[in-house]
Amino acid sequence: MTRIGESIIKIFEGLDFIPGIGAEIGVWQGETSAKLLSKYPELKLYMVDIWGDKSNYSGEKEKQIAKKVVKPFGHRAVILHGSSVRMSQVVENGSLDFVFIDANHSYKSVKEDNEVWYPKVCVGGYIMGHDYLNPKRPGVKRAVDELYGDSVFVCSDGGETRLNDYPEPGVHSDVDCGIWYYRKEYRV
Ligand SMILES: C[S@@+](CC[C@H](N)C(=O)[O-])C[C@H]1O[C@@H](n2cnc3c(N)ncnc32)[C@H](O)[C@@H]1O
Numbered sequence: 001m002t003r004i005g006e007s008i009i010k011i012f013e014g015l016d017f018i019p020g021i022g023a024e025i026g027v028w029q030g031e032t033s034a035k036l037l038s039k040y041p042e043l044k045l046y047m048v049d050i051w052g053d054k055s056n057y058s059g060e061k062e063k064q065i066a067k068k069v070v071k072p073f074g075h076r077a078v079i080l081h082g083s084s085v086r087m088s089q090v091v092e093n094g095s096l097d098f099v100f101i102d103a104n105h106s107y108k109s110v111k112e113d114n115e116v117w118y119p120k121v122c123v124g125g126y127i128m129g130h131d132y133l134n135p136k137r138p139g140v141k142r143a144v145d146e147l148y149g150d151s152v153f154v155c156s157d158g159g160e161t162r163l164n165d166y167p168e169p170g171v172h173s174d175v176d177c178g179i180w181y182y183r184k185e186y187r188v
Contacts, residue, residue, distance in 0.1 A: 012098075020044070025049075025113055028066070047066065049062075084117070097125045100130070101113045105134075110140050110144065118184070125184050129179070132154050144182075
């Protein structure tokens with residue numbers, strides 16, 4: 001059991017933010033998607049995953065589990081089976097209140113995922129993702145820092161540190177992978 005969904009909800013509550021339409025990139029078994037859909041009865045959620053790609057650990061079994069856990073939410077759960085980059089093309093620019101990125105955690109992929117999904121977020125919406133504090137996934141922090149610099153916020157993912165505990169430089173906790181988020185502001 002992960003607590004990612006609860007942590008995203010805590011972040012949204014702290015921001016007084018109620019999402020109407022969003023996307024989770026990297027769904028696995030759909031636990032986080034189901035948490036969000038259950039919490040927000042008006043939410044429509046795009047669930048993007050490459051399930052079954054040979055380079056990946058997650059396949060048909062995980063897809064079936066994901067489909068099952070979001071079945072109670074009917075058409076509000078929109079499953080997009082394919083790569084993050086390819087699936088971003090079916091979502092309209094500026095149409096999402098938030099995007100949560102938790103797919104391939106390499107530097108290159110995190111950068112690419114941010115590049116393709118950022119335009120999909122509306123002004124005032126949030127782009128966010130998992131594993132900013134995870135020492136096993138250094139590419140996440142590197143890509144996110146490069147893209148958003150000091151404007152990025154970091155919260156607990158429900159591990160042992162408390163919400164809004166900022167990491168000390170060089171100090172990481174194995175039990176708290178961390179969620180990063182950035183608010184998309186109007187830019188000319
Ligand atoms: C860490 S799991 C996601 C966990 C999920 N967010 C949760 O909270 O339970 C990563 C998922 O990303 C998917 N994935 C990896 N690379 C991807 C890509 N390029 N495009 C889409 N999905 C990808 C994998 O198939 C896997 O299911």
